[in-house]
Amino acid sequence: MPKLLICVSRYGNLFVKNVQCLHHSQLISSGVRNLSVVHGDLSRLNERVRNYVEDKAKLCQPDNLHICDGSESENDYLLNLMLKQGMITPLKKYENCWLARTDPADVARVESLTFMSTPNKSDTVPTTKDGIKGTLGNWLSPDDMEIAFRERFPGCMKGRTMYVIPFSMGPIGSPLSKIGIQLTDSPYVVACMRIMTRVGSTVLKVLGNEEFVKCLHTVGQPLPTKTQPINNWPCNPQKTIIAHIPENNEICSFGSGYGGNSLLGKKCFALRIGSILAKREGWLAEHMLILGITNPKGVKKYVVAAFPSACGKTNLAMMNPTLPGYKVECVGDDICWMRFDESGQLRAINPEYGFFGVAPGTSMKTNPNAMLSIQKNTMFTNVAETSDGGFFWEGLEDEVPKDVKITSWLGMENWTPDVGKPSAHPNSRFCCPAKQCPIMDPAWEDPEGVPVSAIIFGGRRPKGVPLVYEAFNWRHGVFIGAAMRSEATAAAEHKGKVIMHDPFAMRPFFGYNFGHYLKHWLSFGNKQNLNLPRIFHVNWFRKDENNKFMWPGFGENSRVLDWICRRVDGEDIAQKTAIGYIPKEGSLNLSDLSTPVNTDALFQLPKDFWMQECKEIEKYFSEQVHKDLPEEISIELKSLEERVKQM
Ligand code: GTP
Ligand code: SPV
Numbered sequence: 001m002p003k004l005l006i007c008v009s010r011y012g013n014l015f016v017k018n019v020q021c022l023h024h025s026q027l028i029s030s031g032v033r034n035l036s037v038v039h040g041d042l043s044r045l046n047e048r049v050r051n052y053v054e055d056k057a058k059l060c061q062p063d064n065l066h067i068c069d070g071s072e073s074e075n076d077y078l079l080n081l082m083l084k085q086g087m088i089t090p091l092k093k094y095e096n097c098w099l100a101r102t103d104p105a106d107v108a109r110v111e112s113l114t115f116m117s118t119p120n121k122s123d124t125v126p127t128t129k130d131g132i133k134g135t136l137g138n139w140l141s142p143d144d145m146e147i148a149f150r151e152r153f154p155g156c157m158k159g160r161t162m163y164v165i166p167f168s169m170g171p172i173g174s175p176l177s178k179i180g181i182q183l184t185d186s187p188y189v190v191a192c193m194r195i196m197t198r199v200g201s202t203v204l205k206v207l208g209n210e211e212f213v214k215c216l217h218t219v220g221q222p223l224p225t226k227t228q229p230i231n232n233w234p235c236n237p238q239k240t241i242i243a244h245i246p247e248n249n250e251i252c253s254f255g256s257g258y259g260g261n262s263l264l265g266k267k268c269f270a271l272r273i274g275s276i277l278a279k280r281e282g283w284l285a286e287h288m289l290i291l292g293i294t295n296p297k298g299v300k301k302y303v304v305a306a307f308p309s310a311c312g313k314t315n316l317a318m319m320n321p322t323l324p325g326y327k328v329e330c331v332g333d334d335i336c337w338m339r340f341d342e343s344g345q346l347r348a349i350n351p352e353y354g355f356f357g358v359a360p361g362t363s364m365k366t367n368p369n370a371m372l373s374i375q376k377n378t379m380f381t382n383v384a385e386t387s388d389g390g391f392f393w394e395g396l397e398d399e400v401p402k403d404v405k406i407t408s409w410l411g412m413e414n415w416t417p418d419v420g421k422p423s424a425h426p427n428s429r430f431c432c433p434a435k436q437c438p439i440m441d442p443a444w445e446d447p448e449g450v451p452v453s454a455i456i457f458g459g460r461r462p463k464g465v466p467l468v469y470e471a472f473n474w475r476h477g478v479f480i481g482a483a484m485r486s487e488a489t490a491a492a493e494h495k496g497k498v499i500m501h502d503p504f505a506m507r508p509f510f511g512y513n514f515g516h517y518l519k520h521w522l523s524f525g526n527k528q529n530l531n532l533p534r535i536f537h538v539n540w541f542r543k544d545e546n547n548k549f550m551w552p553g554f555g556e557n558s559r560v561l562d563w564i565c566r567r568v569d570g571e572d573i574a575q576k577t578a579i580g581y582i583p584k585e586g587s588l589n590l591s592d593l594s595t596p597v598n599t600d601a602l603f604q605l606p607k608d609f610w611m612q613e614c615k616e617i618e619k620y621f622s623e624q625v626h627k628d629l630p631e632e633i634s635i636e637l638k639s640l641e642e643r644v645k646q647m
């Protein structure tokens with residue numbers, strides 16, 4: 001006989017609960033009708049958090065509430081639940097590894113549906129030239145935000161469990177860290193957030209009754225659904241929206257369960273809201289990896305690098321240097337929060353706790369440290385599966401047993417390359433704990449952050465852009481960041497390989513007007529007593545006339561890092577060109593390079609290309625940034641044009 005309990009809510013409504021069907025039976029008196037707290041204790045949350053949770057629970061009307069503690073047993077429970085729901089399958093070849101396949105309509109960040117909602121449009125995006133559509137972020141007026149919100153969120157979690165995830169971006173308690181509370185109805189998101197951020201009750205203790213970033217996420221498919229979700233992956237692509245309300249420190253994401261759309265600590269918090277906090281508080285929130293490199297003399301330096309999505313941050317952050325005697329250690333592979341300390345030294349932390357890395361292209365040859373990181377406790381999404389219970393994607397052809405059969409990410413059995421479509425989605429990813437990476441830096445969780453010696457920008461530039469060049473000074477370096485361009489990748493919904501502007505690799509992640517962002521970067525150049533890092537630009541992706549990469553890349557990139565570090569030490573190994581300093585003849589260490597390279601071709605600066613590049617940048621700045629472009633950046637562009645003309 002089920003036990004029935006008759007309860008009275010705060011508003012006097014009577015309701016009946018079947019206690020035995022609950023996991024941890026507990027009824028709350030919050031006025032949220034029929035809501036059962038199945039895990040955790042709502043009454044023990046501090047007032048601000050409790051108010052937020054109750055407020056959103058009333059709105060979204062989930063059946064159950066689960067307050068996450070981040071424990072191992074909680075994780076086991078969630079994995080089991082997803083297994084039962086058919087949302088994940090085990091990859092039996094490894095320990096505690098899982099494969100999720102999404103609805104094929106939900107596979108990447110949706111930049112066109114991602115908005116910042118601020119009172120004034122100019123807070124969010126530069127005012128473009130007349131008649132030009134802005135591409136530096138999407139603005140939503142508070143009224144339209146309200147309409148979009150009302151259309152979607154009421155009742156959106158009916159029949160589901162709302163999970164409450166307290167998480168810290170950055171080491172718990174570090175002065176550089178920030179705390180968020182994510183509410184979500186996706187157990188997959190809980191499992192990934194637990195890998196990507198520091199989740200648990202300690203976070204709530206540290207938070208006390210302070211402000212936090214409010215992160216509301218729903219897959220946008222209340223139960224019962226009319227049809228069975230594809231791949232048991234509920235989502236609502238027709239109504240997807242990812243909205244940020246900086247005034248309230250709030251993020252509201254509806255309809256997508258994947259990646260940056262749903263793991264709200266990552267792009268939404270650490271970059272979009274983060275960049276706003278950074279501007280306000282005088283620091284920088286950037287789409288950058290952080291690595292430490294030690295030379296054969298034992299001298300260590302830390303560098304940070306901004307490359308657009310799927311352009312090699314994870315690879316560089318974890319590289320095995322081919323240069324003998326060098327060691328690279330990883331602090332972070334995607335996001336960097338940095339701040340000048342009292343002595344004027346720039347210090348960086350990785351606000352994340354895991355890697356959400358691009359799977360295709362990752363192999364023992366290209367990134368052994370990533371491969372070693374994903375042998376256990378890893379959630380794979382949209383990769384292919386082998387008949388012996390392993391993972392597969394493009395790039396692993398030589399690393400899986402020859403006799404295994406492959407099932408593609410779309411569930412096609414006996415997949416072969418002849419199918420003509422990739423086995424894994426190009427934006428398929430692994431999600432694993434950072435501490436599993438064999439080369440994590442001893443200081444990767446240092447609450448003070450690591451000292452930064454150099455800032456590197458880069459992108460996929462098949463033509464014209466040399467392997468490495470150095471900015472003349474801070475202001476020129478900021479211009480180089482602003483002028484960054486790169487081939488589109490599968491990390492977002494873009495089609496084809498067009499060269500897109502992607503300033504600072506932040507185009508999809510600016511939380512505020514890019515013109516103001518540039519002013520913020522420039523402001524450090526005018527401050528006294530700052531030990532400004534040198535700024536560089538790299539390009540691993542230049543191609544020859546046969547469409548082949550001219551540079552072997554990966555571990556060989558250590559040669560470029562070595563040159564950069566020697567420049568930081570002030571070595572006389574650079575020669576001036578129109579675009580910046582490039583290595584003097586013979587100064588780049590190319591001894592025992594795996595494949596011969598044509599250095600002349602790698603560093604060639606075709607005048608017509610650079611004339612055209614200047615025109616492109618000019619057009620972009622004048623159309624997209626228009627009157628918000630700082631004078632200093634126009635001056636830098638004019639100077640570049642002048643120098644190129646004289647080439
Ligand atoms: P997000 O996680 O989307 O921000 O991307 P990321 O910048 O971390 O990209 P990642 O390191 O995962 O790189 C993705 C792709 O770049 C893979 O297909 C790699 O094989 C390729 N790649 C990385 N480094 C190199 C390199 O040095 N040379 C070449 N040719 N390809 C590279
Ligand atoms: C990126 O696209 O830059 C990523 C992956 O790092 S996502 O979390 O989906 O944004």
Ligand code: MN
Pocket residue numbers: 287308309310334
């Ligand atoms: Mn990224």
